Amino acid sequence: MVDNGDFQDYYLRRIGVSTPVPVGAAVFAPDSSNHDAADISVHEGAAAQVYSPACVSSSATPADLQQLRAAALSCTDCALSESRTQVVFGIGSEQPDVLFIGEAPGEQEDKIGEPFVGKAGKLLDQMLAALNWSRDNVYIMNVVKCRPSGNRNPNEKEVEACSRWFDAQWQVLQPKLVCLLGKVAAQRVLGSDASLASLRGRWHEYRGVPVWVTYHPAYLLRSPTQKARAWLDFRVLAERSRAIQGGIEAGG
């Protein structure tokens, strides 16, 4: 898996990372000195203001993602339903190694109906592939399921309205490890207004699940010099995933 240097080198070249990446536990190089990679921040209370568990009753939670998706496709719970082409629900394994969460669908996602497509999605796929992950063993979704027009950020009302689907997906997926892609997703889920630089580089916890924050792939396309840092983030995730799957962590 990640010990295969040739395999990783191939994919690193494809995503544009030429910087040698150290192998081992100390793979994180923070981009800000005001945080500690070993810190764990608990945001459960703050996040609960954004995603109220009361939004989803257990009796209303469908048994699997297909049923849930079918129900979500006709949702008109907020104004985004008026301008969307289609609901972009999510894709991947029902028992994901990692749950990746972005903010909202963009133009391409709205057309195709799948999260993280186009150039940003291709970059994400390449980074996943470099760690032997794919859309078959992770799950990818957004905080908000319909595209805000003009690619603006979703507002609080829209996030709150869509929390019923977020919560229901969470209940079905029962994630063991979460990665938040970009500042908007990180702020929404963690209930924080902190910068991405301060949220990145340390473990958070949401609903008892370890959460890592990294750059949105679209940002990496605009700022390719950050790809090496994003790659380090993915290495941190991979190591934590292996620890969880190996039963090293309690309850893993």
Ligand code: SF4
């Ligand atoms: S964004 Fe969410 S709540 Fe709003 S219409 Fe789409 S699925 Fe429903």
